[in-house]
Structures are given as C-alpha cells and as structure tokens.
Amino acid sequence: MFYQVLKYILLGPLLRLVFRPRIEGLEHVPEEGAAIIAGNHLSFADHFVMPAIVPRRVTFLAKAEYFTGPGLKGRLTAAFFRGVGQIPVDRSGGHASQAALASGLSVLRKGRLLGICPEGTRSHDGRLYKGRTGVASMAIRTGVPVIPCAMIGTFEAQPTGRRLPRARRITIRFGTPLEFSRYAGLSDERTALRAVTDEIMYAILKLSGQEYVDLYAGEAKAAAQARGHGRRGSGGS
DSSP: HHHHIIIIHHHHHHHHHHHOEEEEEEGGGSSSSSEEEEOOOOTTTTTHHHHHSSSOOOOEEEEEEGOOOOOOHHHHHHHHHTTEEEEEOOSTHHHHHHHHHEEEEEHHTTEOOOOOOOOTSSOOOOOEOOOOOOHHHHHHOOOEEEEEEEESSHHHOOOOOOOOOOOOOOOOEEEEBOOOOGGOOTTTOOOOOOOOHHHHHHHHHHHHHEESSOHHHHHHHHHHHHHHHHHHHHHTT
16 A cells, blocks of 8 residues: 555655656566566665656565664664565575575566566666666576666666756656576576676666676775775875
8 A cells, every 4th residue: 555655656656756767668668467677776766766767566675774774764764665565674694695686586477577686786877787687687597578778867867876856857767678597407507697787787788778797886986995995095195
C-alpha cells in the first residue's frame, strides 16, 4: 500500500514534475514474469525515477547503510526505502555478497522485476565503469532476461554530493532484452560471468553514450580522492 501511495500520489508525480522524463523503449520491459533491469548509476535519484515510470513494481538492491542510520531520522529513512520496494544489501564482500545474491534470486523466483546497477556505486564523474558480476550470476542461475537501461541527464541534475536535484529534463532509455541461455550451468565460471557482465555493460553503454572506463567505480573514486588529497597536501607544504 505504501509503495502504491508513494508511486502514484506522493513521490511519482513530484519526480515527473521535476525531471519531466522522456521515456524510450518501455515496451521492452515485460508486462509479467521475472526480469532484471540493469542500468547505469549516475545519481541518488536513479533508484526512484525509473521505478516511477515503469508500470510494474521494481525491487532494487540498496546499500545497507540506508537502513541502519541512528535515531528517528535513521528509522524514517529505513521505512522509506522499504516502502519504495528496496531491500538492504551489505556490500562488504565475502558472505555479504552471497547474501545479496540470495536476496536478488528470491525476488526473481517470485516472478518480479529486479533493478540493479552493475557498477555497484554511483559514478563520481558521469562516466560508465566496469560492472560487478553479480548481475551475470543471477541472470545465468534463473534464465531470466536482462533489460539494459540508461539514465541520461540525472548526473547533471543531481551529481554526487548535491542534496536536492536541479529541475531539468532527463531521458530514460530501455534496450532490447538480453538472454544468456547459452551460459546455462556456468554460473560459477569466472570467465562466463565476466563475459555476460561485459555484454550487459556494453548494451548500457550503447544506450547511454557515456565514456567507458575499465575500472570499478569504487576504485576510480578512491584514486580520484587520493589525488585530490595529494594536491591539497602539496599546496600546503
């Protein structure tokens, strides 16, 4: 009920007013049955704008920090994220990664739409980064199609660090579904996982027109921050 109220009465109309989204290729999203919508990640708003325009409910895997904040604000934030259909994911790796995978598989086995950003975190500079292989593992294990999705303009509207978005028109573009039945039984093979992930990222790249960087987004962001600290340190010496 809370999801429907947010989507059709509260949050959805507001997002449409602020972003005036231009939608392309929505016919590629199936009207029923399980599928993965895999997209780029440019802004905090991405997880809300795209589900607001897809007729079906989209469940996103969201970082666990959104659900564990202290005090009343933390509880309200957690309630909001659960209300909009997001489930917490611990991104620390190891057993946490397996738990995240199990959460995604559970959504798909219920015949639902799963939203995922293979980059794993927001792009800090608007470029498209190397995909994590969790999306490939879920696609191979379940046999569901993967619909590539490109958010265009959300980085300019709300880049990392900006609390409130600028009012500007964005584009949400869906591509032809990808299927990976030829990889059946290879969900534990690293080469197969990388091949599937790279194919998904290339499809997103064609839709978005971004510059591609063959690094993980988190590593690139950390390197950029280190360079920034280095410049400030040398300037003060």
